[in-house]
Amino acid sequence: MEAVEIYVVQLMHGLVYGMLIFMVTSGLTLVLGMMGILNITHAAFYMLGAYFGYSLALSLNSFWLSLLISPLIVSGLAVIIERFFLRGTYGGGHIPQVLLTFGLFFIISELVRLIWGSTPLRLAEPALLEGGISFMGRVFPIYRLFIIGFSSLIFLAMALLLLRTRIGVIIRAAVSDADMVEALGNNVPAYFVGVFAVGAFLAALAGVIAAPLLSVFSGMGDQVLIDCFVVVIIGGFGSLVGALIASLMIGQLQAFGSLWFPELALVLQFLLMVVVLVIRPTGLLGEEI
Amino acid sequence: MSRNRIYKITGAVATVFLLLVLAPKFLPEMKIHLATEIMIFALFAVSFNLLYGYGGMLAFGFAAFFGFGAYATALIISRIPAMPLLLTLAIAALSGFVMALLIGPLAVRLKGTYFALITFAFQMFLYAIALKWRDVTNGDDGIGIARPDLYLPFLGNLSMAEISNLYYVTLALVALGIIACYLFLKTPLGNSIMCIRDNDVRSSFLGYSVYLTKVTVFCLSGFLAGLAGGLFVLFNEFVATNCIDLSMSFLVVLMALVGGTGQFLGPILGAAFYITFQDWVSSLTQRWWLFIGALYVVVILYIPDGLISLFKSERIRLFGNRKRG
């Protein structure tokens, strides 16, 4: 029954990565649904979260504090970016927006490289979560269980917020039809900034949490960008549930992919994207409604 | 366009060309070096703008074709030393074309951000291969090459180690590529590409095959980008993963935008500006990327039509190919 254990372990690993990706893409898909822009800079928030997390953990000597503060910093930065950069492009159509978010993503990546250097950095997991639990004759790292548990809590909190509160109702409505919601007297732009900021917060949070597991390196942004893109394509924009399902799929693909074809992680990502796009291409002329 | 204008423009271009031909006679070697680099990126930027400005398709992974052309060139030069230089460069261009043919049929079905990102994913995919397949590409250590000689009848073996020789070869090929591109846009096919950019729905109801036309312009852009990549390796005497990574993809977007994507000459100006600017700023500070980044943001927010729009006194319509009066 050895094989079963391996699969279970990989399943868990896949779950871990899937939940991380979900945390990152949740904000992205809501922003996409509300404003129609795929905010490429979002992937940089994930990266910044990890790097700030690293530095804060080092200087404050506490993982937990950095887990709290790093996302706050990134979130603040996100608000500044939205206010001073993105807002200038709202009137001009999607292209300037997309160009800007792409540029910002790149610029932030370079800044990170400039400030922190190009060598991968190591952020250690907190002492509390070190070690492993015996499970089915194998040792499963506590930290990974923590990731699964923590991100599930986040998902629940988001679900509650969106389903049970008035704010949530407005956000969901705005994803469907922002103009109408605004016409009904709600300050949609303000909600948008809020969603933007919270999305960035979650992405950065994911970055910090992922750091002990995936290490902190300058190519983080590029990698997660592709995953985000795949998730959004498969899951559909504006749909959190879609993002969740797609993220879990990606997670499993990564896990089993690295088991069976370790060198080819990116190949699989890419192939998945190709397959999805072949089945559901968007923007074909003559496409039915 | 009035006859007068045609004469003026031809005159201006001829003058510039003459200057370019004479340049190595009176410029110091460093400047010739710089000029060669500018020409290579001018071709790269023009090929990008063929796809974006004229084709209406914004690609964030355009370095895929440049980089693949670059690697193809380096591999040929290092492994098949007897291959004539011009043939090598032709293969570089063809490599770009083939890569575009591989991803084009799928990518072109997408619009907007999705198109941009799938080209990016494709480029990252190629980047990963370049990085991991050390046996062939040497990973991020890259492959160094020695510039092969160019054999021309009547002139014999011209050493490309001589910078002015390299300059002339680059000038000839880049000029050829750019002029071919320019003339191409004046053909019915060039017009078709712009029709589809401007109104793909109407075009298809007028009998245009949007899909085929888009794949065609995608492949032609890839062709020219591949050539630029080959020339780059010849120039640099080295290829590494930076030729096929995010920075290179970003750079070509930057150059085209800074120069101006609404005019044919815009990207050329953008390349010239960028290379010169980068050369100057990087001599001043290690943190020159910050300035590049700032430049990019400033252009998008405040000079969306690019630097070339600042030169013209009459108002230019974006993508209009036409001036009033």
Place this chain on the structure above:
Amino acid sequence: MHTILKAENIVKEFVGLKALNGVTLEVYEGERHAIIGPNGAGKSTLFNIITGMFKPSSGKMFFRGKDITGWPAHKIARAKISRSFQIINVYPKTTVYENIRNAVVSKFNRRFNWVTLLSRDQNIEKESNRLLDLLSLTAARDVLASELSHGMQRQLELALTLALDPELIMLDEPTAGFTRDESHKVVQLIRQVTEGKTLIIVEHDMEAVFSLADRITVLSYGQILATGTPNEIRENEEIKKAYLGRKGNGTGA
């Protein structure tokens, strides 16, 4: 009477909505055939299926006996079925001449020609000028399409539709947005340019319909209520009740 277009049991379903529920229709060569019906009847859907914008969920479409079911728009256009758009759909940032020329390039099958200079092509130039003249657009030759008056834009819209020398001309509410007088002029123009050709016109303007059409098809809730000459339709009790009872002019209720 020779049938030029035949729709056989066309069904079209969108998510949650059955727009067309088994439409069978024959259009004769050389006739002017109007399709009318209340909003939501499925007129646009049928129109779009014939012209290749949509594929039918089931059913078949024949043009001159050839099965064109599911053909993409560009293939249908090349088969000499041409359409106009209800909301003006031209090339806004190019001149009237260049607009027409785009159609002419396609008509002459030169879309993929990369070895000649477009501006030097005498044949294309001649034909473009001829079409400009035909549609009285010569004076506006060098004006940008976006800067034309509404009326002129409509003319350009029509010109683009006709530029392909279509055998079957399909017009989508060509009098939309016009005043009474202007509509008369448009109808005149349509009558003129569709002489000897087959016309299918979707319209709400009953005056235009009754003055132009040789035969009328009435659509309602995705099905054909009746097809017949204007007189037959006028006398038809069922239709009178369902539709003609409203003052059908301009946009229906």
